[in-house]
Amino acid sequence: MRRLFAFGLGYSARALERRLGHEWSVIGTTRHGDGGGRRFDRDHRLPKSALSGITDILISIAPDHEGDPVLDLHGTDIAALAGLRWVGYLSTTGVYGTRDGGWVDETSELRPTSERSARRVAAEARWLDLWRGHGLPVHIFRLSGIYGPGRSAFDGLREGLDKRIYKPGHLFSRIHVEDLACVLAASIAKPRPGGIYNVCDDEAAASADVVAYAASLLGLEPPPLVPFDAVELSPLARSFWADDRRVSNALIKRELDVTLAYPNYRVGLAAILAAGG
Numbered sequence: 001m002r003r004l005f006a007f008g009l010g011y012s013a014r015a016l017e018r019r020l021g022h023e024w025s026v027i028g029t030t031r032h033g034d035g036g037g038r039r040f041d042r043d044h045r046l047p048k049s050a051l052s053g054i055t056d057i058l059i060s061i062a063p064d065h066e067g068d069p070v071l072d073l074h075g076t077d078i079a080a081l082a083g084l085r086w087v088g089y090l091s092t093t094g095v096y097g098t099r100d101g102g103w104v105d106e107t108s109e110l111r112p113t114s115e116r117s118a119r120r121v122a123a124e125a126r127w128l129d130l131w132r133g134h135g136l137p138v139h140i141f142r143l144s145g146i147y148g149p150g151r152s153a154f155d156g157l158r159e160g161l162d163k164r165i166y167k168p169g170h171l172f173s174r175i176h177v178e179d180l181a182c183v184l185a186a187s188i189a190k191p192r193p194g195g196i197y198n199v200c201d202d203e204a205a206a207s208a209d210v211v212a213y214a215a216s217l218l219g220l221e222p223p224p225l226v227p228f229d230a231v232e233l234s235p236l237a238r239s240f241w242a243d244d245r246r247v248s249n250a251l252i253k254r255e256l257d258v259t260l261a262y263p264n265y266r267v268g269l270a271a272i273l274a275a276g277g
Contacts, residue, residue, distance in 0.1 A: 001025055002085070003053055007070045008060035009037040012090065012146060015181035016058065020188075028058075042066070045073045055083060056188065059127075060090040063119040071126050079134045086188050087138045089127045091120050093173060093198060095142060099245040101169060106142075106196045106251055114239045128194065137193040141183065144200035144247060148177035149277035152269060153214035157223075164208040165241075167228035171204035172240075173247045176262035176271075186256040197256070200247045203264040210265050217273050 004020070006013035006028030017026040029046070033039030040046055042064075057078065059070050066072065078087070096104040097111035112118040124140050131138040147153075183199050208225055215222040228241060252258045262268035 002055045003027070004056040004058060005051060005054045006037075006058040006060065007040065008058075008090075009035065010060060011148070011151065011177060012060055012180055013058055015148070015177045016184050019178075019181040019185045029061075040069075042069050042073065048077055051077055051081060054081060056086040056088075057084070058088045058090070058184070062116075063123040065119075067119075068123040068126060071123070071130075075126075075130065079130055079136060085137060086191050087127070087130075087136055088184055088187065089124065089138065089140050091124050091140055091142045092117065093142045093144050093200065093245070093247050094243060095121050095124065096243075096245055096247075098243040101171065101244050101246065103246045103248055104198075105248040106198055113242050116236075116239065124196075131194050135193075137191055139187050139191065139193070140196040141180075141187075142196065142198050142247075143180065144173035144175050144198075146177050146180060147174055147265075147268065149272050149275060151177070152272050152277065153211050154218065154269070154272065154277065157211070157215055157218060157220060161211065161223050163226040163231070164211045164223050165228055165231050166206070166208045166225045167241060170206060170228070170241065170244050171246065172207055172210075173200040173204045173245075174210075174265055174268075175200050176260075176268045179258075179260045179262050182261070183252050183256060183258055186252070186258050190256060192255070195255075197252050198247050198249055199252065200249050201260055201263050201265070201268070202249065204246050205265055210269075213266060214269050217269060 003025045009028030009030050028037050029040035030037035094117035095110045097113040110121050112121050127138050130136040212222040
């Protein structure tokens with residue numbers, strides 16, 4: 001039986017667990033040690049025995065201002081594991097920065113525009129160093145915005161979303177959580193250590209258009225459009241609007257033979273609603 005350890009046993013990892021099925025054992029960490037996971041943060045290091053017998057590792061914990069907590073606390077332990085078959089690090093397409101609507105692929109220069117994305121660039125480099133220096137089967141997945149049941153435009157509308165932010169020409173890329181799980185499972189089945197993959201659907205779209213479509217599916221009037229410059233946002237929220245690019249997903253299709261079940265937000269939202277989400 002393969003045994004996967006997820007640093008960050010959350011939304012994405014649970015989707016992968018469902019995809020892998022009963023032939024796998026999936027364990028991992030949560031921030032507070034709830035939901036069946038072990039508690040892990042910089043003040044709560046795992047015992048070495050926690051990784052005993054692990055064959056695969058998924059990392060979805062973001063780096064902090066000190067660096068990558070998984071590498072800082074357990075990088076040496078991971079490097080020493082015998083029989084490790086796959087390591088997946090979940091990064092972000094934010095590492096590319098902005099291209100003013102232009103395209104990026106996995107070979108594009110990394111130009112992070114925020115401190116958060118710069119931390120991701122540094123973390124990616126450190127994980128790839130484990131591949132180069134220790135032969136670990138590390139794979140990097142640069143994710144666009146993840147959505148799915150319980151995390152979609154429907155939720156904001158049901159909670160009384162009062163506006164749609166509009167920034168001319170600005171597009172966001174997305175990926176349905178089940179398609180993300182499909183990509184990860186395909187990589188596990190066909191590993192290429194050192195591989196880097198963009199994970200997004202086929203159609204970048206304006207946030208306002210996604211909300212309007214979700215409202216139409218619910219039979220609601222969409223919230224009014226409000227110009228981006230007129231909206232007060234937290235620094236974190238504003239940083240998501242700083243970058244504008246189109247992300248190519250050609251590699252996951254060509255190399256991993258992935259066929260997206262939800263190639264755009266319209267298909268994804270309709271499926272979520274049909275399932276009661």
